[in-house]
Amino acid sequence: MTGARAADPALCPKCSSPVADDPRFTSWCPACEWNLDPTPAPAPAGSARERRRAEHRDRKEAAARRTVRARVERVYTATAAGRSAVRDPAWLGAAVLAGAVHLTTLALAAGALVLLIAAPTWPLRVLGLFAALLVCALRPRLGRLPRDSALLRRGDAPALFALTDRVVQALGGRPVDTVLVTREFNARFGRIGLRRRRVLWLGLPLWAVLTPGERLAMLGHETGHQVNADSRRGLWLRSALAALDEWEELTRPALYRPSFGTFVELAAAALLQLLMRPFNLAARALLDLLDRLTLRSGQAAEYRADRLAADLAGREAAIGLLHTLMLRQTVTTSLQRMRADHARRPAGRTGAPAPTAGPWQELAARTAAVPPLERERLLRLSAREFGTVDSSHPPTHLRLAMLGSRPPTPARLRPAAAEWAAIDAELAPAARRIAADLELGG
Numbered sequence: 001m002t003g004a005r006a007a008d009p010a011l012c013p014k015c016s017s018p019v020a021d022d023p024r025f026t027s028w029c030p031a032c033e034w035n036l037d038p039t040p041a042p043a044p045a046g047s048a049r050e051r052r053r054a055e056h057r058d059r060k061e062a063a064a065r066r067t068v069r070a071r072v073e074r075v076y077t078a079t080a081a082g083r084s085a086v087r088d089p090a091w092l093g094a095a096v097l098a099g100a101v102h103l104t105t106l107a108l109a110a111g112a113l114v115l116l117i118a119a120p121t122w123p124l125r126v127l128g129l130f131a132a133l134l135v136c137a138l139r140p141r142l143g144r145l146p147r148d149s150a151l152l153r154r155g156d157a158p159a160l161f162a163l164t165d166r167v168v169q170a171l172g173g174r175p176v177d178t179v180l181v182t183r184e185f186n187a188r189f190g191r192i193g194l195r196r197r198r199v200l201w202l203g204l205p206l207w208a209v210l211t212p213g214e215r216l217a218m219l220g221h222e223t224g225h226q227v228n229a230d231s232r233r234g235l236w237l238r239s240a241l242a243a244l245d246e247w248e249e250l251t252r253p254a255l256y257r258p259s260f261g262t263f264v265e266l267a268a269a270a271l272l273q274l275l276m277r278p279f280n281l282a283a284r285a286l287l288d289l290l291d292r293l294t295l296r297s298g299q300a301a302e303y304r305a306d307r308l309a310a311d312l313a314g315r316e317a318a319i320g321l322l323h324t325l326m327l328r329q330t331v332t333t334s335l336q337r338m339r340a341d342h343a344r345r346p347a348g349r350t351g352a353p354a355p356t357a358g359p360w361q362e363l364a365a366r367t368a369a370v371p372p373l374e375r376e377r378l379l380r381l382s383a384r385e386f387g388t389v390d391s392s393h394p395p396t397h398l399r400l401a402m403l404g405s406r407p408p409t410p411a412r413l414r415p416a417a418a419e420w421a422a423i424d425a426e427l428a429p430a431a432r433r434i435a436a437d438l439e440l441g442g
């Protein structure tokens with residue numbers, strides 16, 4: 001099926017319609033969706049028993065996907081109809097559950113303290129030490145700013161901060177304290193440290209390929225997370241999720257499966273695995289429950305952030321941003337090709353003084369040249385894969401549909417070309433460093 005070719009490579013082997021046949025991109029059929037996803041299906045397992053197991057697993061996964069899909073579609077319908085309560089009862093349930101997780105950690109901490117200080121025997125004190133280590137792993141993390149040079153404060157990038165100030169002012173949020181320029185194809189907003197500083201992570205590969213309007217929409221969506229009432233981003237829920245993740249990892253039976261040992265050791269390990277299993281199952285069930293309870297309010301909050309972006313930068317720019325976000329794999333491939341080209345160029349030497357923003361302009365040009373049919377393929381793939389995309393955001397095709405269903409809005413902010421140029425100049429040192437790190441030359 002995949003890889004199969006008709007006698008005429010320009011025609012679909014399934015329905016004989018013309019296919020998208022650009023040698024740089026996946027060849028696929030827009031009429032019957034032949035080869036929409038070119039990743040080969042996994043090879044069937046060896047023995048009949050393994051095959052049955054694989055089939056059983058596939059069926060279970062497909063059923064789970066259908067359930068997620070139905071839930072995600074319900075949230076979409078409710079939000080589109082204007083019925084997306086900021087605080088629904090499910091959210092309250094999640095907050096209570098998170099409280100129970102925190103209480104458990106607290107109780108463990110108290111127990112550890114009592115055992116360490118007042119236990120009459122050594123074994124009990126050792127138990128106290130174990131409990132203390134466990135609490136250490138479960139404690140809420142506030143996050144820390146990396147000691148990285150790509151960290152920009154107000155004084156380092158006055159034009160960028162002036163723009164983010166205007167954005168958060170327009171949205172009714174608080175100013176960003178720090179911008180972290182990263183090498184990822186994404187952007188996000190969060191609060192870290194004891195002082196809960198507001199940090200904007202700005203992925204340069206994404207920033208480089210966005211148009212000015214899309215950049216504005218991106219700033220609007222990310223800083224909009226301050227005011228879109230996304231409960232999942234609060235410390236209360238996030239730290240409970242992190243603690244449950246830790247529980248799940250520490251109680252995985254596979255952790256206690258030695259490959260060799262004496263009979264007594266193996267028997268002890270088997271007993272330990274048996275003891276851990278209920279804890280592991282409970283942690284997984286709780287994680288799943290929290291995910292279900294927060295899915296509605298979390299995804300509704302994402303739609304709200306998209307709407308804020310559209311109000312700020314105009315609907316078309318917000319739609320353009322989502323289309324570009326779907327090009328993650330394309331951009332990754334472009335970066336790999338550019339790295340290979342650079343390695344082949346004899347004069348190219350990493351760390352050499354670089355002309356301004358050369359590789360990033362090349363990346364932008366390559367991305368702008370992605371043909372409409374390839375963009376269409378990615379959009380249809382997003383619709384087909386649905387629940388398998390990361391669960392923090394609704395599937396992109398639904399976000400696009402939501403924006404498309406709203407009347408067109410003009411941009412509320414229109415930064416002048418000189419402002420964008422000033423921001424580019426401020427980002428240039430970080431851009432050069434990241435280009436060198438990615439071995440793109442400069």
Ligand SMILES: [Zn+2]
Pocket residue numbers: 012013014015016017029030031032033034
């Ligand atoms: Zn076809």
Ligand SMILES: [Zn+2]
Pocket residue numbers: 221222225302305393
């Ligand atoms: Zn978001």
